Amino acid sequence: MIKINDKKFLIVIPAYNESDSIEFVIDELTLHMPHVDILVVNDNSSDDTGIIVQRMNTICLNLCVNMGYASAVQTGILYAVRNDYDYVLQFDADGQHIATQAQRLIDHLIKTDADIVIGSRYFSSNDFKQSFFRMLGTKLFSKIVKLSTGMRITDPTSGFQILSKRVIKRYADMDGFPEYPDANLIIAMFKRGYKIEEIPVKMRSRIAGDSMYNGIIAPVKYVAIMLYSVLLILFRRKGLD
Amino acid sequence: MSTEILYIITGVLLVGFILYHTLKKNLLEKESLIWLLVCIPILVFAFYPKSMIVISQWLGITYPPSLFFFVTIAVLFIIVLRLNIQLSKLKRQVTVLTQHVAINQAEIKQLKDKIHVDKN
Numbered sequence: 001m002i003k004i005n006d007k008k009f010l011i012v013i014p015a016y017n018e019s020d021s022i023e024f025v026i027d028e029l030t031l032h033m034p035h036v037d038i039l040v041v042n043d044n045s046s047d048d049t050g051i052i053v054q055r056m057n058t059i060c061l062n063l064c065v066n067m068g069y070a071s072a073v074q075t076g077i078l079y080a081v082r083n084d085y086d087y088v089l090q091f092d093a094d095g096q097h098i099a100t101q102a103q104r105l106i107d108h109l110i111k112t113d114a115d116i117v118i119g120s121r122y123f124s125s126n127d128f129k130q131s132f133f134r135m136l137g138t139k140l141f142s143k144i145v146k147l148s149t150g151m152r153i154t155d156p157t158s159g160f161q162i163l164s165k166r167v168i169k170r171y172a173d174m175d176g177f178p179e180y181p182d183a184n185l186i187i188a189m190f191k192r193g194y195k196i197e198e199i200p201v202k203m204r205s206r207i208a209g210d211s212m213y214n215g216i217i218a219p220v221k222y223v224a225i226m227l228y229s230v231l232l233i234l235f236r237r238k239g240l241d
Numbered sequence: 242m243s244t245e246i247l248y249i250i251t252g253v254l255l256v257g258f259i260l261y262h263t264l265k266k267n268l269l270e271k272e273s274l275i276w277l278l279v280c281i282p283i284l285v286f287a288f289y290p291k292s293m294i295v296i297s298q299w300l301g302i303t304y305p306p307s308l309f310f311f312v313t314i315a316v317l318f319i320i321v322l323r324l325n326i327q328l329s330k331l332k333r334q335v336t337v338l339t340q341h342v343a344i345n346q347a348e349i350k351q352l353k354d355k356i357h358v359d360k361n
Contacts, residue, residue, distance in 0.1 A: 060347065071339070071340065
């Protein structure tokens with residue numbers, strides 16, 4: 001286990017049917033971040049994702065049933081807590097996140113001593129494409145975060161985040177980790193006094209597969225669930241639990 | 242009269258059905274007790290149909306069978322909600338179990354690999 005500034009870092013990659021992109025993602029991370037451990041949480045993929053990861057000598061957690069994105073992320077966080085990691089970097093398996101940008105998140109976290117650093121794709125221009133409904137949802141929840149916390153978070157749906165030890169312990173113990181851990185979690189963590197920062201990062205369009213927010217029904221469902229979750233957090237004194 | 246017999250048969254069959262599954266251990270004792278409590282008003286209305294009329298008049302309900310439907314729907318609503326609460330709890334428990342199984346399996350594999358390397 002290699003350390004940066006005496007701290008242990010773990011990259012958590014939740015993956016569901018990402019056999020077309022996972023090899024590229026791991027290769028890129030290994031090339032640019034050889035000092036960081038990589039963990040893939042295979043969310044019961046029906047393709048060869050798990051086999052590819054194991055062949056690449058990367059740590060792989062195989063969920064025996066499909067649990068969804070949030071549970072896969074939380075599984076990685078649980079692993080990090082059990083193995084005493086100091087920081088967890090969430091990284092997508094579809095190739096959207098760029099390995100060289102991950103180092104920027106780490107640097108910012110160390111520099112500012114923040115608890116959560118979010119990589120935003122809307123600070124600077126990039127070739128990232130997203131659907132109209134997703135864009136609408138992002139803007140809506142960005143506004144909601146601003147109104148409820150006063151923080152300017154331009155990309156609350158970004159899964160490109162680095163989390164401090166305090167946060168990973170909190171997430172690991174959380175009873176009922178939200179199905180969509182986005183704006184709701186940002187507001188809940190802010191209410192609990194965690195320091196949250198956002199920095200611009202570049203992202204690519206996904207290499208293969210479809211986004212879980214494609215179509216009309218999925219984004220509408222997402223907005224409804226997220227609005228309800230945010231309302232519950234605002235009404236609960238302690239946020240999520 | 243035939244309607245009353247139908248009510249009685251239905252009520253008795255329901256109680257029998259619940260007790261059968263409780264004895265076969267298909268239904269937890271606590272759950273079985275709740276269902277038996279639900280059967281009480283059904284049996285009361287079946288054996289004493291006039292009770293429905295008396296209670297309806299007391300509550301100001303002009304059509305007595307409405308009381309039966311109201312009670313049934315309210316009770317079923319509560320039971321379905323209760324089941325949903327239990328389902329949510331079970332879902333969370335399954336998530337925790339699945340997560341721990343995955344981590345344990347990975348750790349077992351790592352230990353096995355380590356033992357294999359040590360042996361060679």
